[in-house]
Amino acid sequence: MKLSIGSVTKPGSTRINKTGSWRTFKPIIDIEACIGCGTCSMLCPEGSAYKDNVSGKYAIDYDYCKGCGICAQECPVKAIEMVMEEK
Amino acid sequence: MEIMEGSRAVAEAVKACRPNVIAAYPITPQTHIVEEISRMVADGELVSEYVRVESEHSAMSVCVGASATGARTYTATTSQGMALMHEVLFNAAGLRLPIVMTAANRSLSAPINIWNDHQDMISERDSGWIQLYSEDAQEASDMIIQAYKIAEDHDILLPVMIGMDGFILTHVHEPVELCSQEKVDDFLPLYDPIQYLTTENPLSFGTIVYPNTYTEFRYMIHEAMKKAERKIVDVASEFQDKFGRYYGGLIDTYEADDADLLILAMGSVIGTAKDAVDELRSEGKKVGIVKVRCYRPFPAEAIVESTKDAKAIAVLDKNISLGYEGALYTDVKSALYGKNGPLAMGFVLGLGGRDINKKTIKNIVAKADKAIKSGIFEAETEFVDLDLEVL
Structure with missing residues (x-):
């Protein structure tokens, strides 16, 4: 695909920009411990923590999670663990 | 021919180019240019949106935003004002927006000094702006009209700054021949942007690019710069044919x-x-x-x-x-x-x-x-x- 003048594109270009590849530590949610309070979702700077409507618990969209760790730090029941990502 | 201040000669040329948006913050010795344009808009001589901003960073940002909608834009600044524009200057060039700006060339602080040298523009050498320097009031005025024609060419699409020595040219009174509106309209077609923002057709300006394409985007600007060499020479000749004045090419x-x-x-x-x-x-x-x-x-x-x-x-x-x-x-x-x-x-x-x-x-x-x-x-x-x- 040819590059556009000035890198001007159709909106939504950040959707194809999978920032999950920037991550060093990966948040793992312990579903048993999660109380579904939504603190992680409210504080996530990327909007990557979302509610699973079936379980009522929270999950992470790893395509965009940059691994900042705010969710793990702020989880009131410490249900999120940051684990070194290995490839 | 009429005796007028250099700043007014520039303002009259800007008016003849019919910019849609002007955003400027007053700073010595650029002030008379933007005061005169502001008066023209207030008196209804120039139909344009004149945005009074709180800083030069905002002045250039307004020009970037307006230019992205396909508007012809103009601003003027100098010295500290240009230094404050610094990051937005790179954006204007990188986004390939054909903004035209006059720089009433002045020294940079410290120590503070309001008089002429070329340090302001020289310090923005690598911003991706085409840089032209004028010798007298007539040239500073005529170069505005040429600058839009160079900047808006689809092979170029780069912003242009025109230097005129602060006080020496901005405040001098010299005989100047103004270009008639009819001739300028004939010489300078309306800006025909290749891509522009509308509510019907939204676009993203200022996207992130990764190491795999950043070099290519910089190369594209560099190539447009190289093409501008030819364009500047051609536009100078076209201007001579139309208006009878010639200052050389590059x-x-x-x-x-x-x-x-x-x-x-x-x-x-x-x-x-x-x-x-x-x-x-x-x-x-x-x-x-x-x-x-x-x-x-x-x-x-x-x-x-x-x-x-x-x-x-x-x-x-x-x-x-x-x-x-x-x-x-x-x-x-x-x-x-x-x-x-x-x-x-x-x-x-x-x-x-x-x-x-x-x-x-x-x-x-x-x-x-x-x-x-x-x-x-x-x-x-x-x-x-x-x-x-x-x-």
């Missing part, structure tokens, strides 16, 4: 054909140098001038070609890259590298508004003469008229 020459010594400089000092050269010629000295009108893209080829038969060149810089030398001198030497060109000497002068008169030029010519005869320079770069007593 460079202009004066008494240069048989000259042993050539003076290279930019801006209003060329006028003084021409007077000095006339007097020196009447004494039989073979001295000429190469007026560098376009600093970016840098006219390396034209400079090599115009100086190849001279024995020496004296490059005058109203700026200093502290720790090295004048910026024009560096670029000229780089252009001459490996070309078997003339001896080159650099002179830093006119900083912070220090007068350059005919005597200054003649002293430089005398030094160059001496160097030609002896084959050695006293100093490769010299601070002209440096007052050693106060140091």
Whole structure:
């Protein structure tokens, strides 16, 4: 695909920009411990923590999670663990 | 022809180009330009959106936003104001927005100084803006009209800044011939953007790109710069055909054909140098001038070609890259590298508004003469008229 003048594109270009590849530590949610309070979702700077409507618990969209760790730090029941990502 | 202030001559040319949006913050010595345009808009002489911003960073940001919607935009600034615009200047070029700006060239702080040199524009050399320097009020005015035609060309799409020496040109009253609206409309078509923001067709401007394409985007700007060399020359000729005035293409020459010594400089000092050269010629000295009108893209080829038969060149810089030398001198030497060109000497002068008169030029010519005869320079770069007593 040819590059556009000035890198001007159709909106939504950040959707194809999978920032999950920037991550060093990966948040793992312990579903048993999660109380579904939504603190992680409210504080996530990327909007990557979302509610699973079936379980009522929270999950992470790893395509965009940059691994900042705010969710793990702020989880009131410490249900999120940051684990070194290995490839 | 009418006697008018340089700033008004510029404002009248801006009006004739019918910009849709003007955003500016007043700063000495640019003030008279934007005051006059503001008056034109307030009095209904110019139908345009005049945005009073709180800083130059905002002035350039408004121009970027407006230009992205396909509007023709204009601003003017100088010195600290241009320094405050710095990051937005790079964005305007990177987003390929054909904004036109006048720079009422002034020194940079500290110490604070409101008078003329070229440090403001030289310090934005690598921003991706086309840089043109004007010799007198007429040229500063006419270059506005040419600048839009260059900037908005689909092969170019780059912003253009036009330097006019602060006070020396902004506040001088000179005979100026204004271009009629009818002729300007004929010369300068409406801006036809290749991509622009509307609510029906939203776009993203300012996206992130990764290491795999950033180089290519920079290369595209560089290529557009190279194409601008041809375009600047062509537009100068088209302007001559239409309006009868010509200032040269990327460079202009004066008494240069048989000259042993050539003076290279930019801006209003060329006028003084021409007077000095006339007097020196009447004494039989073979001295000429190469007026560098376009600093970016840098006219390396034209400079090599115009100086190849001279024995020496004296490059005058109203700026200093502290720790090295004048910026024009560096670029000229780089252009001459490996070309078997003339001896080159650099002179830093006119900083912070220090007068350059005919005597200054003649002293430089005398030094160059001496160097030609002896084959050695006293100093490769010299601070002209440096007052050693106060140091």
